Amino acid sequence: MIKVPIIKLRQNMIKKLTTFALILLVVSVTALPALGEDDENNFIALDHGYTVDYYKSYGAPAIQASITGDPEFERGETADLKIKIANVGVISGFKRLNANQKRINDSIEETIALKEMGEEEEATTAKDIEATLQSETKYIEVESTGNFQNVEELETGHTAPLSYTIKVDGNIPAGNYELLLPVTYQYQANVRTVTADAINLGITDVDYSREYKTKTEVLKIPLSIKSEPKFEVTNVSGSLIQGESKVVNITYKNTRETMAKDAFARIIVMSPLSTEKSTVRLGDIGPGEEKTASFEIKAAQDATVKKYGINSEIKYLDDDKNTKFSESMKVNLPLEATEEKFSVTGIAILLIIVIALYQIVNVHRKRNHNNENVSGDENEY
Incomplete structure (x- = not known):
């Protein structure tokens, strides 16, 4: 039998422990990239080997929208459009799944299962809501500034205000119109209870693993343009x-x-x-x-x-x-321009000119007449 020195055995053991620690660290970093101050909110869904699913809920957020105030607008108007979104989502029921943990007695496990069912009720809460108002008609313009609206969280039974600016063309025909409000949000699709095996990943003080899904709804905002003369x-x-x-x-x-x-x-x-x-x-x-x-x-x-x-x-x-x-x-x-008319002064000047011309002509005639008389007297001699 070959004898191995005790020192060498210790070195091999230390190497194995170090390798195992590094592997565990890598797994921890990979599995927990989003852990922060609130582990339950930020926790990424664990593999099913570390969780158990006791209940399935039937329900999700349901978002509705309506104009706050008068939905009738005038031609040429620039208006602040106030919109109220409401979450009317409901839980229609729960289904108990055939899940259990072998190392926990039935009474304790049922208590844990009921707690998970309570967490499932958050399925109707909409989170990180993003809403952008759109117009499909050339007669109504939605100002781009402030067009993107965000609501952090909207529980069922609650409302939140949105505000947009619209410009109504002065030549828009009277009648009914619709604006579109695409709304994107996240909601809790499932909750799973974290088992004790998760401690092998270095996870502690985390009770649930939550799965979120993203949904987009396009809501219609009806409004009307007042009929008036032009x-x-x-x-x-x-x-x-x-x-x-x-x-x-x-x-x-x-x-x-x-x-x-x-x-x-x-x-x-x-x-x-x-x-x-x-x-x-x-x-x-x-x-x-x-x-x-x-x-x-x-x-x-x-x-x-x-x-x-x-x-x-x-x-x-x-x-x-x-x-x-x-x-x-x-x-x-x-x-x-006004028509040209003779003034009194103009008439007087004209008369003076006419009289002067008459005098000149008259003098000229008399001179010619005298010349003719002189010529006749000379001929008699």
Whole structure:
């Protein structure tokens, strides 16, 4: 029999222990990359050899969304859109699985199983919610700044506010529209009880291994655009003259689908133009209907000959009898030069010139006549 020195045996044992410790360290680092201050929340799902599953729950988060406040908007409006998301998820039931730990008596194990069932109730909690509002119509723009919204956690039965900014085009047709709100979140898909065997991996003070899944839902946000009149200038007749008052006729058309009740047309003129009456009553203007307003406008004598642009608007009552104003409309009016007329001074000068010419002609005639008489007397001799 070969005898091995005691010192050599000790060295071999130390090498084996060191190797085993290194292997255990590698396994620990690989299995526990996410452990932090809260082991239960950050723990990555362990292999089933170190856990047991007592219960399966049936339930998950269910996210709903709605606009907070009035969902009706006006053309040309820039609005802060407040959205409320609600978690209405429920647990519909539990199923007891055929799982057990041989080293634990039945009464203790059942207590452990019931605790796991209580942890399964968190299946309806949505975590790390990300929501981005989207518009599928060119008439409604969602501002990119602040479009991404995040909610850390939303338990069932609770709500959370989201806020976005939208711009409504001034030419958007009235009616109902939908914005899209894709919502991505994580939820607890399963809970497993960690067994005592996990201590072999260096894991202590961890009771459960949790499995999370990611889900995306696309929620629809309904809103409407208020029906209201819209006006445009379809015809302008008449022109202005320096130093005179002239009547200008402006025709307005309601191009939208709603009647404008008790409408008034108004013009805004500035120097060198003026008017004594800037408002004319048009009455009710139905969809597609035209009405003409006549305004008397005076131009100053020294007004520059050019085309002048004046602003005009329509004041009316909506269906709720609220006073509304249309968008400002531009009306172009040409101004012509005054006709040339003789003044008193001009007439006097002209008379002087005529008299002078008459005197010159008269003197010339008399001189010719005298010359003829002298020639006749000489011939008699």
